[in-house]
Amino acid sequence: MKIDLTETTSSKINQALVSARRAIGTPAIGMVLTLVIVTDEENAYDALKSAGDASREHPSRIIAVIKRVSRSPRSRRDARxxxxxRVGSDAGTGETVVLRLHGELANHAQSVVLPLLLPDAPVVVWWPEGAPEDPAKDPLGALAQRRITDAYSAENPGDELAVRARSYSPGDTDLSWTRITPWRSMLAAALDQQQVEVVSATVEGESENPSCELLAMWLADRLKVPVERTQSGGPGLTAVRMQTRNGVIVLDRPDGSLATLSMQGQPDRAVALKRRDTAELLAEELRRLDPDNTYEATVKFGVDKLGGPAEPKPAEPSPAAAPAAAKKTAAKKAAAK
Structure with missing residues:
Protein backbone atom coordinates (compact mmCIF):
# COMPACT_ATOMS: atom_id res chain seq x y z
CA MET A 1 0.00 0.00 0.00
CA LYS A 2 1.34 3.43 -0.99
CA ILE A 3 0.20 6.87 0.12
CA ASP A 4 1.53 10.05 -1.50
CA LEU A 5 1.55 13.24 0.56
CA THR A 6 2.39 16.67 -0.91
CA GLU A 7 3.30 19.73 1.16
CA THR A 8 2.79 17.73 4.31
CA THR A 9 4.08 17.60 7.90
CA SER A 10 5.52 14.96 10.21
CA SER A 11 2.20 14.77 12.07
CA LYS A 12 0.28 13.98 8.89
CA ILE A 13 2.85 11.34 7.95
CA ASN A 14 2.36 9.62 11.31
CA GLN A 15 -1.40 9.69 10.80
CA ALA A 16 -0.95 8.16 7.34
CA LEU A 17 1.17 5.35 8.82
CA VAL A 18 -1.51 4.49 11.39
CA SER A 19 -4.27 4.58 8.76
CA ALA A 20 -2.24 2.39 6.38
CA ARG A 21 -1.57 -0.23 9.06
CA ARG A 22 -5.27 -0.39 9.93
CA ALA A 23 -6.24 -0.62 6.26
CA ILE A 24 -4.10 -3.73 5.71
CA GLY A 25 -5.14 -5.26 9.06
CA THR A 26 -1.88 -4.96 11.02
CA PRO A 27 -2.40 -2.25 13.65
CA ALA A 28 0.40 -3.57 15.90
CA ILE A 29 3.98 -2.39 15.45
CA GLY A 30 6.46 -5.28 15.32
CA MET A 31 9.54 -3.40 14.22
CA VAL A 32 12.82 -3.50 16.13
CA LEU A 33 14.61 -0.35 14.96
CA THR A 34 14.48 2.77 12.78
CA LEU A 35 16.83 2.88 9.79
CA VAL A 36 17.40 6.38 8.41
CA ILE A 37 18.91 6.51 4.91
CA VAL A 38 20.44 9.82 3.83
CA THR A 39 20.77 9.76 0.06
CA ASP A 40 19.91 11.51 -3.21
CA GLU A 41 17.49 10.72 -6.02
CA GLU A 42 20.15 8.93 -8.05
CA ASN A 43 20.93 6.36 -5.35
CA ALA A 44 17.57 6.24 -3.55
CA TYR A 45 16.15 3.25 -5.44
CA ASP A 46 19.14 0.96 -4.82
CA ALA A 47 19.44 2.04 -1.19
CA LEU A 48 15.75 1.44 -0.48
CA LYS A 49 15.86 -1.95 -2.19
CA SER A 50 18.85 -3.04 -0.11
CA ALA A 51 17.22 -1.76 3.10
CA GLY A 52 13.97 -3.55 2.22
CA ASP A 53 15.80 -6.84 1.70
CA ALA A 54 17.69 -6.37 4.99
CA SER A 55 14.39 -5.72 6.78
CA ARG A 56 13.39 -9.36 6.22
CA GLU A 57 15.93 -10.17 8.91
CA HIS A 58 15.46 -6.96 10.92
CA PRO A 59 11.87 -5.61 10.64
CA SER A 60 12.29 -1.86 10.77
CA ARG A 61 10.84 1.51 9.91
CA ILE A 62 12.88 2.79 7.01
CA ILE A 63 13.06 6.56 6.57
CA ALA A 64 14.74 7.78 3.39
CA VAL A 65 15.82 11.43 3.54
CA ILE A 66 16.26 12.93 0.08
CA LYS A 67 17.38 16.55 0.00
CA ARG A 68 16.17 18.30 -3.15
CA VAL A 69 18.47 21.16 -4.07
CA SER A 70 16.51 24.05 -5.57
CA ARG A 71 17.99 25.86 -8.56
CA SER A 72 16.67 29.38 -8.12
CA PRO A 73 17.24 31.59 -5.02
CA ARG A 74 13.49 32.05 -4.62
CA SER A 75 12.86 28.28 -4.61
CA ARG A 76 15.62 27.77 -2.07
CA ARG A 77 13.77 30.05 0.35
CA ASP A 78 10.55 28.03 0.01
CA ALA A 79 10.43 25.10 2.43
CA ARG A 80 8.30 22.13 1.41
CA ARG A 86 4.69 2.45 1.99
CA VAL A 87 3.22 -0.29 4.16
CA GLY A 88 2.72 -4.00 3.56
CA SER A 89 4.21 -5.80 0.58
CA ASP A 90 5.55 -2.50 -0.78
CA ALA A 91 7.76 -2.04 2.29
CA GLY A 92 9.34 -5.42 2.97
CA THR A 93 8.53 -6.56 6.50
CA GLY A 94 8.24 -3.09 8.02
CA GLU A 95 7.30 0.42 6.98
CA THR A 96 8.97 2.81 4.57
CA VAL A 97 8.70 6.59 4.51
CA VAL A 98 10.39 8.49 1.69
CA LEU A 99 10.90 12.16 2.57
CA ARG A 100 11.77 14.77 -0.05
CA LEU A 101 12.91 17.99 1.55
CA HIS A 102 12.81 21.14 -0.58
CA GLY A 103 14.36 24.53 0.01
CA GLU A 104 15.50 25.63 3.43
CA LEU A 105 13.92 22.55 5.02
CA ALA A 106 16.77 20.44 3.63
CA ASN A 107 19.06 22.06 6.23
CA HIS A 108 16.82 20.95 9.10
CA ALA A 109 16.16 17.30 8.25
CA GLN A 110 16.48 16.24 11.89
CA SER A 111 13.38 18.25 12.84
CA VAL A 112 11.35 16.27 10.29
CA VAL A 113 12.82 12.87 11.12
CA LEU A 114 12.67 13.09 14.92
CA PRO A 115 8.84 12.79 15.24
CA LEU A 116 8.90 9.75 12.91
CA LEU A 117 11.32 7.63 14.95
CA LEU A 118 9.93 4.50 16.59
CA PRO A 119 9.57 5.05 20.36
CA ASP A 120 12.07 3.19 22.57
CA ALA A 121 13.81 1.60 19.57
CA PRO A 122 17.41 1.96 18.36
CA VAL A 123 18.16 4.33 15.51
CA VAL A 124 20.65 3.57 12.73
CA VAL A 125 21.70 6.16 10.13
CA TRP A 126 23.20 5.00 6.83
CA TRP A 127 24.91 7.15 4.20
CA PRO A 128 25.27 5.05 1.01
CA GLU A 129 27.57 7.79 -0.25
CA GLY A 130 28.46 11.38 0.55
CA ALA A 131 28.86 10.78 4.27
CA PRO A 132 29.74 13.80 6.46
CA GLU A 133 33.28 14.16 7.77
CA ASP A 134 32.08 13.57 11.33
CA PRO A 135 28.94 11.38 11.31
CA ALA A 136 28.47 11.60 15.08
CA LYS A 137 28.27 15.41 14.95
CA ASP A 138 25.92 15.46 11.96
CA PRO A 139 22.39 16.52 13.04
CA LEU A 140 20.92 13.23 11.80
CA GLY A 141 23.87 11.15 12.98
CA ALA A 142 23.48 12.58 16.48
CA LEU A 143 20.07 10.84 16.69
CA ALA A 144 21.56 7.39 16.11
CA GLN A 145 23.22 4.67 18.16
CA ARG A 146 24.85 3.29 15.00
CA ARG A 147 26.20 5.23 12.00
CA ILE A 148 27.10 3.40 8.78
CA THR A 149 29.26 4.90 6.02
CA ASP A 150 30.89 3.39 2.91
CA ALA A 151 34.42 4.48 2.02
CA TYR A 152 34.21 2.54 -1.25
CA SER A 153 31.80 5.14 -2.67
CA ALA A 154 34.21 8.03 -1.98
CA GLU A 155 36.23 9.64 -4.75
CA ASN A 156 39.47 8.83 -2.92
CA PRO A 157 38.88 5.82 -0.62
CA GLY A 158 42.34 6.06 0.98
CA ASP A 159 41.74 9.63 2.10
CA GLU A 160 38.25 8.65 3.23
CA LEU A 161 39.71 6.05 5.61
CA ALA A 162 41.89 8.76 7.13
CA VAL A 163 38.80 10.95 7.62
CA ARG A 164 36.95 8.05 9.26
CA ALA A 165 39.90 7.51 11.62
CA ARG A 166 40.10 11.17 12.68
CA SER A 167 36.37 11.52 13.33
CA TYR A 168 35.69 8.09 14.82
CA SER A 169 33.10 7.94 17.61
CA PRO A 170 31.72 4.81 19.31
CA GLY A 171 28.94 3.49 17.07
CA ASP A 172 30.64 4.36 13.77
CA THR A 173 31.25 1.63 11.20
CA ASP A 174 31.83 1.28 7.47
CA LEU A 175 30.61 -1.22 4.89
CA SER A 176 34.17 -1.56 3.58
CA TRP A 177 34.95 -3.13 6.96
CA THR A 178 31.87 -5.37 6.80
CA ARG A 179 32.97 -6.73 3.42
CA ILE A 180 36.04 -8.40 4.94
CA THR A 181 34.26 -10.27 7.76
CA PRO A 182 34.47 -13.66 5.95
CA TRP A 183 38.16 -13.06 5.17
CA ARG A 184 38.96 -12.25 8.79
CA SER A 185 37.06 -15.33 10.00
CA MET A 186 38.84 -17.64 7.56
CA LEU A 187 42.31 -16.28 8.32
CA ALA A 188 41.74 -16.47 12.07
CA ALA A 189 40.54 -20.09 11.72
CA ALA A 190 43.61 -20.97 9.66
CA LEU A 191 45.95 -19.58 12.34
CA ASP A 192 44.05 -21.47 15.05
CA GLN A 193 44.69 -24.72 13.17
CA GLN A 194 48.39 -24.10 12.54
CA GLN A 195 49.41 -22.48 15.85
CA VAL A 196 52.44 -20.90 14.18
CA GLU A 197 54.16 -17.54 14.40
CA VAL A 198 53.49 -15.15 11.52
CA VAL A 199 56.51 -13.07 10.51
CA SER A 200 55.03 -11.04 7.61
CA ALA A 201 51.96 -10.84 5.38
CA THR A 202 50.82 -9.56 2.00
CA VAL A 203 47.32 -8.43 1.02
CA GLU A 204 46.56 -8.36 -2.70
CA GLY A 205 43.57 -6.64 -4.31
CA GLU A 206 42.40 -4.11 -6.83
CA SER A 207 43.38 -0.47 -6.45
CA GLU A 208 41.01 2.04 -4.86
CA ASN A 209 39.45 -0.70 -2.74
CA PRO A 210 39.46 0.35 0.94
CA SER A 211 38.59 -3.17 2.10
CA CYS A 212 42.10 -4.25 1.07
CA GLU A 213 43.66 -1.52 3.21
CA LEU A 214 41.42 -2.36 6.16
CA LEU A 215 42.30 -6.05 5.99
CA ALA A 216 46.00 -5.21 5.79
CA MET A 217 45.73 -2.82 8.74
CA TRP A 218 43.81 -5.44 10.73
CA LEU A 219 46.55 -8.02 10.17
CA ALA A 220 49.29 -5.54 11.02
CA ASP A 221 47.52 -4.38 14.17
CA ARG A 222 46.60 -7.83 15.46
CA LEU A 223 49.72 -9.76 14.50
CA LYS A 224 52.24 -6.93 15.05
CA VAL A 225 54.10 -7.84 11.85
CA PRO A 226 54.92 -5.90 8.67
CA VAL A 227 52.15 -6.15 6.08
CA GLU A 228 52.59 -5.30 2.42
CA ARG A 229 49.69 -4.05 0.28
CA THR A 230 49.98 -5.03 -3.39
CA GLN A 231 47.65 -4.48 -6.33
CA SER A 232 45.92 -6.90 -8.67
CA GLY A 233 43.26 -6.76 -11.35
CA GLY A 234 40.55 -7.78 -8.90
CA PRO A 235 37.72 -8.29 -8.46
CA GLY A 236 38.00 -6.85 -4.96
CA LEU A 237 40.31 -8.73 -2.62
CA THR A 238 42.14 -11.50 -4.44
CA ALA A 239 44.69 -13.01 -2.03
CA VAL A 240 46.28 -12.93 1.41
CA ARG A 241 49.67 -14.55 2.06
CA MET A 242 51.01 -14.98 5.58
CA GLN A 243 54.64 -16.01 5.93
CA THR A 244 55.16 -18.20 9.02
CA ARG A 245 58.09 -20.06 10.53
CA ASN A 246 56.69 -23.29 9.02
CA GLY A 247 55.79 -22.04 5.56
CA VAL A 248 53.23 -19.85 3.84
CA ILE A 249 49.47 -19.71 4.49
CA VAL A 250 47.67 -18.56 1.34
CA LEU A 251 44.01 -17.62 0.90
CA ASP A 252 43.55 -17.03 -2.82
CA ARG A 253 40.30 -15.88 -4.48
CA PRO A 254 40.92 -15.00 -8.14
CA ASP A 255 37.29 -14.98 -9.34
CA GLY A 256 35.42 -13.19 -6.51
CA SER A 257 33.49 -16.33 -5.60
CA LEU A 258 35.52 -19.43 -4.72
CA ALA A 259 38.77 -19.28 -2.76
CA THR A 260 41.53 -21.79 -2.13
CA LEU A 261 43.16 -22.14 1.30
CA SER A 262 46.69 -23.55 1.20
CA MET A 263 48.69 -24.44 4.32
CA GLN A 264 51.95 -26.28 4.88
CA GLY A 265 51.42 -30.01 5.43
CA GLN A 266 47.73 -29.97 4.47
CA PRO A 267 45.89 -30.46 1.16
CA ASP A 268 44.45 -27.39 -0.53
CA ARG A 269 40.82 -26.69 0.37
CA ALA A 270 38.12 -24.90 -1.61
CA VAL A 271 36.35 -22.20 0.43
CA ALA A 272 33.13 -20.36 -0.47
CA LEU A 273 34.04 -16.68 -0.26
CA LYS A 274 31.67 -14.88 -2.59
CA ARG A 275 31.32 -11.12 -2.80
CA ARG A 276 28.18 -10.11 -0.90
CA ASP A 277 25.60 -7.54 -1.99
CA THR A 278 24.71 -4.42 -0.02
CA ALA A 279 21.60 -5.96 1.56
CA GLU A 280 23.68 -8.73 3.16
CA LEU A 281 26.25 -6.25 4.41
CA LEU A 282 23.56 -4.01 5.88
CA ALA A 283 21.85 -6.96 7.57
CA GLU A 284 25.14 -7.93 9.21
CA GLU A 285 25.66 -4.42 10.58
CA LEU A 286 22.13 -4.30 11.99
CA ARG A 287 22.79 -7.43 14.04
CA ARG A 288 24.99 -5.51 16.45
CA LEU A 289 24.46 -1.98 17.72
CA ASP A 290 27.29 -1.83 20.25
CA PRO A 291 30.62 -0.10 19.45
CA ASP A 292 32.99 -2.14 17.30
CA ASN A 293 36.32 -1.83 19.10
CA THR A 294 38.15 -3.93 16.53
CA TYR A 295 37.09 -1.61 13.72
CA GLU A 296 38.17 1.38 15.79
CA ALA A 297 41.65 -0.05 16.37
CA THR A 298 41.99 -1.03 12.71
CA VAL A 299 40.91 2.24 11.11
CA LYS A 300 43.08 4.22 13.52
CA PHE A 301 46.14 2.08 12.70
CA GLY A 302 46.76 4.19 9.59
CA VAL A 303 47.22 3.36 5.91
CA ASP A 304 50.62 5.07 5.94
CA LYS A 305 52.01 2.31 8.18
CA LEU A 306 51.47 -0.33 5.51
CA GLY A 307 54.35 -1.39 3.29
CA GLY A 308 54.28 -1.21 -0.49
CA PRO A 309 56.13 -3.35 -3.03
CA ALA A 310 59.81 -3.43 -2.09
CA GLU A 311 62.42 -2.20 -4.56
CA PRO A 312 64.79 -4.99 -5.63
CA LYS A 313 68.24 -4.56 -4.09
CA PRO A 314 71.39 -5.14 -6.18
CA ALA A 315 73.06 -8.43 -5.35
CA GLU A 316 76.22 -8.09 -3.30
CA PRO A 317 79.28 -10.02 -4.55
CA SER A 318 80.27 -13.00 -2.48
CA PRO A 319 83.62 -12.89 -0.61
CA ALA A 320 85.13 -15.36 -3.08
CA ALA A 321 84.13 -13.22 -6.03
CA ALA A 322 85.41 -9.96 -4.50
CA PRO A 323 89.06 -10.27 -5.65
CA ALA A 324 88.00 -11.08 -9.19
CA ALA A 325 85.64 -8.11 -9.22
CA ALA A 326 88.45 -5.84 -7.98
CA LYS A 327 90.82 -7.04 -10.73
CA LYS A 328 88.10 -6.44 -13.35
CA THR A 329 87.57 -2.89 -12.11
CA ALA A 330 91.31 -2.15 -12.17
CA ALA A 331 91.54 -3.45 -15.74
CA LYS A 332 88.73 -1.13 -16.82
CA LYS A 333 90.46 1.87 -15.25
CA ALA A 334 93.75 1.00 -16.97
CA ALA A 335 92.02 0.69 -20.34
CA ALA A 336 90.38 4.06 -19.85
CA LYS A 337 93.78 5.71 -19.32
Missing part, protein backbone atom coordinates in the same frame (compact mmCIF):
# COMPACT_ATOMS: atom_id res chain seq x y z
CA UNK A 81 8.01 18.51 2.52
CA UNK A 82 6.71 15.78 0.23
CA UNK A 83 6.40 12.21 1.45
CA UNK A 84 5.59 8.73 0.26
CA UNK A 85 4.34 6.16 2.79
Missing amino acids: LDAEV
